[in-house]
Amino acid sequence: MRVPMTEYLEIDLDTERWQCRRCGHDLAAARGNYKTGTLVHDRDPREIHRPLIDPDRYEFTFAPDPAWCRILEYYCPGCGTLVETEYLPPGHPPTFDMEIDVDALKVQWAGRPAGTVIPLGRDVPVNTGYVG
Ligand SMILES: [Zn+2]
Secondary structure, X not given: OEEEOOOOEEEEOOOOEEEEOOXXXXXXXXXXXXXXXXXXXXXXXXXXOOOOOOOOOOOOOOOOOOOOOEEEEEEOOOOOOEEEEEEEOOOOXXXXXXXXXXXXXXXXHHOOOOOOOOOOHHHOOOOOOOOO
Protein backbone atom coordinates (compact mmCIF):
# COMPACT_ATOMS: atom_id res chain seq x y z
CA MET A 1 0.00 0.00 0.00
CA ARG A 2 1.25 3.45 -0.91
CA VAL A 3 0.64 6.24 1.61
CA PRO A 4 0.78 9.88 0.52
CA MET A 5 3.04 11.94 2.79
CA THR A 6 3.28 15.27 0.92
CA GLU A 7 1.99 16.58 -2.38
CA TYR A 8 4.91 14.91 -4.19
CA LEU A 9 6.10 12.15 -1.83
CA GLU A 10 4.62 8.83 -0.74
CA ILE A 11 5.79 5.77 1.15
CA ASP A 12 5.28 2.25 -0.18
CA LEU A 13 4.62 0.27 3.01
CA ASP A 14 5.38 -3.07 1.31
CA THR A 15 8.89 -2.08 0.22
CA GLU A 16 9.40 0.59 2.93
CA ARG A 17 10.62 3.07 0.32
CA TRP A 18 10.03 6.74 -0.42
CA GLN A 19 8.59 7.29 -3.90
CA CYS A 20 7.66 10.21 -6.10
CA ARG A 21 3.87 10.61 -6.27
CA ARG A 22 4.03 11.94 -9.81
CA CYS A 23 6.07 9.21 -11.54
CA GLY A 24 6.59 6.46 -8.93
CA HIS A 25 10.38 6.81 -9.01
CA ASP A 26 12.06 5.05 -6.06
CA LEU A 27 13.88 7.66 -3.93
CA ALA A 28 15.19 6.21 -0.66
CA ALA A 29 14.50 3.99 2.37
CA ALA A 30 11.36 5.12 4.20
CA ARG A 31 13.23 4.91 7.51
CA GLY A 32 15.82 7.36 6.13
CA ASN A 33 15.92 10.75 4.49
CA TYR A 34 14.12 10.92 1.13
CA LYS A 35 16.48 13.72 0.07
CA THR A 36 19.31 11.22 -0.39
CA GLY A 37 17.50 9.93 -3.49
CA THR A 38 16.84 13.30 -5.08
CA LEU A 39 18.80 15.54 -7.42
CA VAL A 40 20.00 18.68 -5.63
CA HIS A 41 20.41 22.12 -7.14
CA ASP A 42 22.52 24.34 -4.88
CA ARG A 43 21.34 27.81 -5.88
CA ASP A 44 22.74 31.25 -5.29
CA PRO A 45 19.94 32.98 -3.33
CA ARG A 46 20.41 36.14 -5.43
CA GLU A 47 18.86 34.23 -8.35
CA ILE A 48 15.59 34.08 -6.40
CA HIS A 49 15.81 37.25 -4.28
CA ARG A 50 17.36 39.73 -6.65
CA PRO A 51 19.08 42.88 -5.31
CA LEU A 52 16.67 45.75 -4.78
CA ILE A 53 19.40 48.38 -5.25
CA ASP A 54 22.43 48.52 -7.53
CA PRO A 55 25.04 45.94 -6.35
CA ASP A 56 27.77 47.88 -8.21
CA ARG A 57 27.16 50.91 -5.99
CA TYR A 58 26.16 49.35 -2.66
CA GLU A 59 27.58 46.55 -0.52
CA PHE A 60 24.19 45.61 0.95
CA THR A 61 21.40 45.28 -1.60
CA PHE A 62 18.62 43.50 0.39
CA ALA A 63 19.53 40.28 -1.44
CA PRO A 64 20.74 37.30 0.64
CA ASP A 65 24.53 36.96 0.83
CA PRO A 66 25.53 33.69 -0.93
CA ALA A 67 28.47 33.37 1.47
CA TRP A 68 25.91 32.96 4.29
CA CYS A 69 22.86 31.40 2.63
CA ARG A 70 22.19 28.87 -0.12
CA ILE A 71 18.91 27.60 -1.51
CA LEU A 72 18.81 23.85 -1.97
CA GLU A 73 16.19 22.53 -4.37
CA TYR A 74 15.42 18.79 -4.35
CA TYR A 75 14.15 17.26 -7.60
CA CYS A 76 12.80 13.81 -8.47
CA PRO A 77 15.35 12.13 -10.79
CA GLY A 78 12.52 10.36 -12.61
CA CYS A 79 10.32 13.27 -13.66
CA GLY A 80 12.09 16.45 -12.55
CA THR A 81 9.37 17.52 -10.12
CA LEU A 82 10.58 19.93 -7.44
CA VAL A 83 9.68 18.07 -4.22
CA GLU A 84 11.27 20.35 -1.59
CA THR A 85 13.26 23.55 -1.12
CA GLU A 86 15.23 24.78 1.88
CA TYR A 87 17.50 27.66 2.89
CA LEU A 88 20.75 26.57 4.55
CA PRO A 89 24.23 27.94 5.27
CA PRO A 90 26.77 26.97 2.56
CA GLY A 91 28.06 23.43 3.05
CA HIS A 92 25.32 22.47 5.53
CA PRO A 93 24.04 18.94 4.83
CA PRO A 94 20.38 18.54 3.83
CA THR A 95 18.07 18.60 6.84
CA PHE A 96 16.20 15.48 7.95
CA ASP A 97 12.73 17.06 7.92
CA MET A 98 10.50 13.97 8.04
CA GLU A 99 11.40 11.00 10.24
CA ILE A 100 8.55 8.54 9.83
CA ASP A 101 7.66 5.78 12.31
CA VAL A 102 7.15 3.19 9.57
CA ASP A 103 5.98 0.49 12.00
CA ALA A 104 3.27 2.77 13.42
CA LEU A 105 2.27 3.79 9.90
CA LYS A 106 1.85 0.13 8.96
CA VAL A 107 -0.41 -0.47 11.98
CA GLN A 108 -2.42 2.66 11.19
CA TRP A 109 -2.97 1.62 7.57
CA ALA A 110 -3.51 -2.11 8.22
CA GLY A 111 -7.20 -1.58 8.89
CA ARG A 112 -7.85 0.52 5.83
CA PRO A 113 -9.05 -1.05 2.59
CA ALA A 114 -6.64 -1.23 -0.35
CA GLY A 115 -6.97 1.80 -2.55
CA THR A 116 -7.82 4.16 0.31
CA VAL A 117 -7.09 7.66 -0.87
CA ILE A 118 -6.33 10.56 1.44
CA PRO A 119 -6.22 13.66 -0.75
CA LEU A 120 -3.30 15.99 -0.17
CA GLY A 121 -2.03 19.13 -1.82
CA ARG A 122 -3.75 20.42 -4.89
CA ASP A 123 -6.00 17.36 -5.00
CA VAL A 124 -7.81 18.45 -1.82
CA PRO A 125 -11.42 19.27 -2.69
CA VAL A 126 -13.05 22.47 -1.51
CA ASN A 127 -15.16 22.37 1.70
CA THR A 128 -13.54 19.32 3.33
CA GLY A 129 -14.03 20.76 6.77
CA TYR A 130 -10.30 21.28 7.16
CA VAL A 131 -9.51 24.24 9.41
CA GLY A 132 -5.94 25.37 8.93
ZN1 LIG B 1 8.96 11.81 -10.16
